[in-house]
Amino acid sequence: QPITDLMTAIGLNERYLYSNELFNGDMDEFKNAITMLNEFKSGEEARAFFENGLRASYGWEDDNILAQALFSLVERRFQ
Helix, strand or coil, X not given: CCCCCHHHHCCHHHHHHXXXXXXXXXXXXXXXXXXXXXXXXXXXXXXXXXXXXXXXXXXXXXXXXXXXXXXXXHHHHCC
């Protein structure tokens, strides 16, 4: 199902997990990234930011399960 707001779709425990594991424990960075992802007008823009901005900056590997889960939410946001 499509998601209208990523932050609402991510539970509190998941927020801490994503923040700690993907954003080096920086909750503000996590929140900023989610806010930016929510504000994109198209899935292509959001995917480009995820791949070229977030994944590249934080060094997430393609097989990182948490990065895959977050990307899946981004995909659902723009269905």
